[in-house]
Amino acid sequence: MIVEIGHILLIGALVISFIAGFSPLLRFLTKDNFYYMVIGPMNNLVCLFIFLSFITLIYSFLVDDFSVAYIANNSNTLLPTYYKFAATWGAHEGSLLLWIFCLCLWSTTYFFLNRQKDEEFVALTLSVLNQIIFAFIAFTLFTSNPFERILPIVPIEGADLNPLLQDFAFTIHPPLLYLGYSGLAVPFALSLSALISKKIDSVWAREARPWSLLSSGFLTLGIALGSWWAYYELGWGGWWFWDPVENAAFVPWLISVAMFHSLIVTEKRGIYKNWSILLSILAFAASILGTFLVRSGILTSVHVFALDPERGVFILAIFSYFILGSLIFYSFLNNKLPGRSTYNLASKEFGFLLNNVLLVILALSIMFGTLFPLIYEALNDGDQISVGAPYYEILILPFALALSILQGVGLYLSWSSTKQFNFLNRVAIESFSIFVILSLLVFFVFGKLSWGTFLAIAMFSWIFSGNLVDATYQSTQLQELKSILIKRFGMISAHLGTAFLILGVGIVTTFSLERDVVLEKGESYKLGNTHFIFKEMQEAKRLNYSFQSANIEIREEGLIDQISPEKRNYLSSNQVMTEAAIKPTLLQDYYVTLGEQVGDGAWSFKLQIKPFIRWIWFGAILIALGTFVSSYRHVKRL
Amino acid sequence: MHPLRKQRLYVVLSILFGTATAAFLVFKGLSENINLFYSPSDLKEEKISVDTQIRVGGMVKKDSINKENNSLRISFVITDFEEDLLITYEGILPDLFSEEAGIVAKGKINEGGIFIANEVLAKHDENYMPPEVAKTLKDKK
Numbered sequence: 001m002i003v004e005i006g007h008i009l010l011i012g013a014l015v016i017s018f019i020a021g022f023s024p025l026l027r028f029l030t031k032d033n034f035y036y037m038v039i040g041p042m043n044n045l046v047c048l049f050i051f052l053s054f055i056t057l058i059y060s061f062l063v064d065d066f067s068v069a070y071i072a073n074n075s076n077t078l079l080p081t082y083y084k085f086a087a088t089w090g091a092h093e094g095s096l097l098l099w100i101f102c103l104c105l106w107s108t109t110y111f112f113l114n115r116q117k118d119e120e121f122v123a124l125t126l127s128v129l130n131q132i133i134f135a136f137i138a139f140t141l142f143t144s145n146p147f148e149r150i151l152p153i154v155p156i157e158g159a160d161l162n163p164l165l166q167d168f169a170f171t172i173h174p175p176l177l178y179l180g181y182s183g184l185a186v187p188f189a190l191s192l193s194a195l196i197s198k199k200i201d202s203v204w205a206r207e208a209r210p211w212s213l214l215s216s217g218f219l220t221l222g223i224a225l226g227s228w229w230a231y232y233e234l235g236w237g238g239w240w241f242w243d244p245v246e247n248a249a250f251v252p253w254l255i256s257v258a259m260f261h262s263l264i265v266t267e268k269r270g271i272y273k274n275w276s277i278l279l280s281i282l283a284f285a286a287s288i289l290g291t292f293l294v295r296s297g298i299l300t301s302v303h304v305f306a307l308d309p310e311r312g313v314f315i316l317a318i319f320s321y322f323i324l325g326s327l328i329f330y331s332f333l334n335n336k337l338p339g340r341s342t343y344n345l346a347s348k349e350f351g352f353l354l355n356n357v358l359l360v361i362l363a364l365s366i367m368f369g370t371l372f373p374l375i376y377e378a379l380n381d382g383d384q385i386s387v388g389a390p391y392y393e394i395l396i397l398p399f400a401l402a403l404s405i406l407q408g409v410g411l412y413l414s415w416s417s418t419k420q421f422n423f424l425n426r427v428a429i430e431s432f433s434i435f436v437i438l439s440l441l442v443f444f445v446f447g448k449l450s451w452g453t454f455l456a457i458a459m460f461s462w463i464f465s466g467n468l469v470d471a472t473y474q475s476t477q478l479q480e481l482k483s484i485l486i487k488r489f490g491m492i493s494a495h496l497g498t499a500f501l502i503l504g505v506g507i508v509t510t511f512s513l514e515r516d517v518v519l520e521k522g523e524s525y526k527l528g529n530t531h532f533i534f535k536e537m538q539e540a541k542r543l544n545y546s547f548q549s550a551n552i553e554i555r556e557e558g559l560i561d562q563i564s565p566e567k568r569n570y571l572s573s574n575q576v577m578t579e580a581a582i583k584p585t586l587l588q589d590y591y592v593t594l595g596e597q598v599g600d601g602a603w604s605f606k607l608q609i610k611p612f613i614r615w616i617w618f619g620a621i622l623i624a625l626g627t628f629v630s631s632y633r634h635v636k637r638l
Numbered sequence: 639m640h641p642l643r644k645q646r647l648y649v650v651l652s653i654l655f656g657t658a659t660a661a662f663l664v665f666k667g668l669s670e671n672i673n674l675f676y677s678p679s680d681l682k683e684e685k686i687s688v689d690t691q692i693r694v695g696g697m698v699k700k701d702s703i704n705k706e707n708n709s710l711r712i713s714f715v716i717t718d719f720e721e722d723l724l725i726t727y728e729g730i731l732p733d734l735f736s737e738e739a740g741i742v743a744k745g746k747i748n749e750g751g752i753f754i755a756n757e758v759l760a761k762h763d764e765n766y767m768p769p770e771v772a773k774t775l776k777d778k779k
Binding site: 235342343344345350353354357358361362364365368369372376383384385386387388389390391392394395398399516517518520575576577578593595596598599602604605606 | 644649657659663670673674675706707729730731
């Protein structure tokens with residue numbers, strides 16, 4: 001019964017979102033403002049329906065209603081309650097409902113923040129959002145309905161949630177990522193609304209900015225969490241694989257970052273209007289394409305849920321409707337957008353331009369590499385290829401370098417034209433000092449240096465001094481310093497975040513140690529300066545799996561810790577899974593994966609040392625923090 | 639030059655420069671990092687140089703897994719139901735590697751026609767076959 005209620009609520013939301021989405025057409029025909037006024041309330045009703053529908057699905061998971069196909073395939077009575085809850089978005093159908101719910105949260109937030117504003121503009125924005133909601137509900141209902149029953153024979157037991165997903169990080173990774181993905185619909189809707197009502201000005205730019213910042217922030221957190229999850233859960237110690245699905249989230253992230261930078265210029269100087277609008281369309285396109293890549297199963301990926309061409313065609317139709325449609329609107333409605341100010345090469349405007357050119361070209365090149373296997377297959381009669389990680393590594397390095405250089409000087413460029421260049425001197429001296437100190441420290445800790453590390457430290461020092469040190473140095477009084485730091489907190493935090501991230505990436509890629517070994521009980525292996533000693537094996541059982549675990553002692557000068565990598569056997573699915581054991585410290589992680597028994601009392605192990613890996617995620621958190629603080633300030637200012 | 643025109647020139651130049659750099663890197667990256675996929679039957683038909691890194695895939699044959707005691711060396715045979723291919727690998731295998739599982743291996747083929755893998759992938763889902771393998775098996779069956 002509960003399931004049917006959820007199903008009906010979803011159908012109700014489909015109908016109402018359709019009416020809300022196309023209500024402006026009625027307004028156009030009748031000139032009756034009533035058709036604008038109803039959009040807001042209808043939007044909230046859609047949100048309420050989706051919320052309740054989502055709740056019924058969660059409830060059905062909690063009570064193990066295996067008459068529902070989706071639940072039978074993705075849950076199990078043995079599953080701990082918390083994971084039953086999170087299993088709601090453990091596969092395709094439920095995660096789509098989550099996607100829609102996230103979008104509804106955004107549209108309703110938008111409504112409540114803008115109730116008192118320009119009626120037409122708000123109504124148009126909400127109608128675009130409701131068209132998107134409508135399209136995704138239709139997709140869910142017609143191709144991937146989570147409420148579908150298996151009748152008449154109801155299974156007694158469910159198939160279980162993939163053991164890899166039975167993990168805390170997984171439970172919050174999809175919601176964060178989806179908040180980011182769907183959040184990009186808001187700037188998109190604002191752009192369309194501005195195009196239609198011919199209000200592309202700094203007010204529009206100011207309104208679009210917090211939304212693009214928020215989406216960026218959630219994407220950052222979602223991606224970082226996914227990377228962290230892959231690191232400790234997949235058991236290989238990798239933190240980024242250039243997997244199509246990772247790229248599918250990274251590309252919208254890059255474009256959203258480009259977008260909120262471009263919106264700064266549009267707001268302050270009244271230029272780059274066309275570009276900002278185009279970016280908001282591109283960002284939403286990347287967001288749908290991301291969904292498409294994950295859902296359609298056309299690309300090889302660890303994340304692939306479904307292999308169903310019908311879904312692919314449906315999403316392609318949604319994609320064409322929104323993206324081609326908005327591009328047509330754009331080309332007909334944008335042509336009279338005068339740019340006012342002029343600028344020369346050494347100006348903030350040009351700095352932002354370079355930032356955007358770099359970010360967008362990088363995003364498109366990554367997209368190209370991700371889609372290239374498809375193109376190749378189509379052109380070469382079904383020959384299949386994959387594009388290796390080095391492709392992306394070659395690509396990203398020069399772009400990261402150029403963006404870092406910009407980040408270090410961007411703050412001190414003036415609008416229109418920069419007269420004073422003495423900041424270059426200071427930043428150079430400061431960053432050089434930091435560079436020398438850090439290089440010595442790294443050499444002291446690791447006993448070696450490499451080109452990769454040098455480069456990473458150089459980029460770190462440059463960004464660090466350009467954003468923090470020089471601002472500190474310039475202010476003569478504590479009061480002044482405080483006000484600068486508070487005023488620029490969002491930006492400084494995000495920029496320093498990228499600096500820490502780059503430092504972490506540079507060091508972990510050049511200094512990681514890794515070795516597959518066979519150890520007998522009591523035997524030890526020396527990796528770098530660290531001894532790994534295999535003490536003993538244990539066997540036991542937990543709630544829904546049995547496991548074997550090895551006791552490994554880590555020693556350097558003294559004992560560092562004892563850790564226990566596990567090999568689990570999940571009872572309901574009979575699936576074997578390794579659970580790596582990690583000892584994190586500030587400077588490096590010790591990482592042990594248990595292999596299998598390879599002889600009498602001998603086991604294989606993968607031993608790894610991962611220096612500075614934590615700094616990557618620490619950097620990502622700083623970036624997200626920066627975007628959240630900035631967007632909060634912009635919302636308050638609206 | 640008129641400032642506005644000069645400004646436009648900067649914009650066009652920087653976009654051109656960025657695009658050219660990216661195009662060069664994309665071209666270079668793709669020419670060096672594409673790994674072609676072969677099924678065991680494809681390998682019988684085509685001669686592949688011993689230096690080329692390729693990917694092969696198929697189903698692990700029953701009773702073909704051969705492990706050495708106290709070592710990480712392993713050999714096994716994959717099949718697409720027409721031809722077989724012997725693969726050797728040294729290291730820890732993924733959890734889902736087992737008899738009759740679909741796998742993909744990356745590596746090079748030696749003069750003796752044995753595939754020396756440096757990476758073996760088995761997907762993390764019991765019902766799931768790597769798409770390439772699924773396609774190969776479907777074609778041959």
